[in-house]
Amino acid sequence: MDRKHFLKLLGTSVATGFLVRSFDPKQAAAMGLTARQFGGTTLADWYTVLGDGVWTAPNQLPVNSSDIQTEQAAAKSILRANINQRGVMAHNITYTSLVDQALFDYIHTTSYEFRLPYLPQTSAGIHNAQTFEGGFFIWDGSQTHLDYGCAFQWVLNPWMSTFGVIYSWSSDGTTQGWIPCGFLQPDTNWHHYEMVVDYHTQTCRLTIDQTSIPICFTATPKVGWGTETAARFQTEIISIWPGNTNTAPSHAVEIRNWNWTLQPYT
Numbered sequence: 001m002d003r004k005h006f007l008k009l010l011g012t013s014v015a016t017g018f019l020v021r022s023f024d025p026k027q028a029a030a031m032g033l034t035a036r037q038f039g040g041t042t043l044a045d046w047y048t049v050l051g052d053g054v055w056t057a058p059n060q061l062p063v064n065s066s067d068i069q070t071e072q073a074a075a076k077s078i079l080r081a082n083i084n085q086r087g088v089m090a091h092n093i094t095y096t097s098l099v100d101q102a103l104f105d106y107i108h109t110t111s112y113e114f115r116l117p118y119l120p121q122t123s124a125g126i127h128n129a130q131t132f133e134g135g136f137f138i139w140d141g142s143q144t145h146l147d148y149g150c151a152f153q154w155v156l157n158p159w160m161s162t163f164g165v166i167y168s169w170s171s172d173g174t175t176q177g178w179i180p181c182g183f184l185q186p187d188t189n190w191h192h193y194e195m196v197v198d199y200h201t202q203t204c205r206l207t208i209d210q211t212s213i214p215i216c217f218t219a220t221p222k223v224g225w226g227t228e229t230a231a232r233f234q235t236e237i238i239s240i241w242p243g244n245t246n247t248a249p250s251h252a253v254e255i256r257n258w259n260w261t262l263q264p265y266t
Helices: 003-009 025-030
Strands: 036-040 047-050 068-072 077-081 091-099 106-115 131-140 146-155 165-170 177-183 191-198 203-208 211-213 218-221 229-238 251-264
Touching: 047 068, 068 091, 077 091, 077 229, 106 131, 106 229, 131 191, 146 191, 146 203, 177 211, 229 251
Parallel strands: none
Antiparallel strands: 036 251, 047 091, 068 077, 077 251, 091 229, 106 191, 106 251, 131 146, 131 229, 146 165, 146 218, 165 177, 191 203, 203 211
16 A cells, blocks of 8 residues: 555545636845755754554554654764654655745755665565655745645565656646556665756756656645745655554664755746
């Protein structure tokens, strides 16, 4: 069972057409904004929360925050899911955020390096995987009440025929959901991820190891969110689906050398 099915079960609503907030790149340039940059070796100052891609086998306690963890090492961070190896599918979302009314006046470029510390395989023991995911979004809480941006999903369940396929989230009415957009052979090497989000052109650019992968620009309505303008740079893992078993492997992905650059329109 993949995350797309879980999201449908949870009733996630996605916009089928974009509402565009008032925007003038010339006016943005006239504001005198300067480039900004954030980064670090580890994700030490990031937040970790439980995501919605969860599943609980019979006779198991519901998935909770004790099933996930983001560990900080000297030169990397390690996202972990289903750390207690219970009969659950757990979803770790680790993110950093920025609140600023001028966020739509920048082109945002985010990057990091990632690797699997083990190779997912059908003969694996205590470690395996469902997905590795990530994205970048800007929430417009003052005008359209839409969450703009893009997200990818790398399928790592070795029992699935889509093992290694990279998906893009689409909010288009005809192709709503996860759609295939690329492939990365699972291994234990370090890989470089970069994503560019340009609100003015309504485009996203994803590259992994300098290979361009087409990805969708999306707009998602959110209920009960605030009135601020806020951006999120996030990385995620989902542990393998356990079926009806009482135990299941844990999942981990290593992240290092992240960067977030905000370049004002000129």
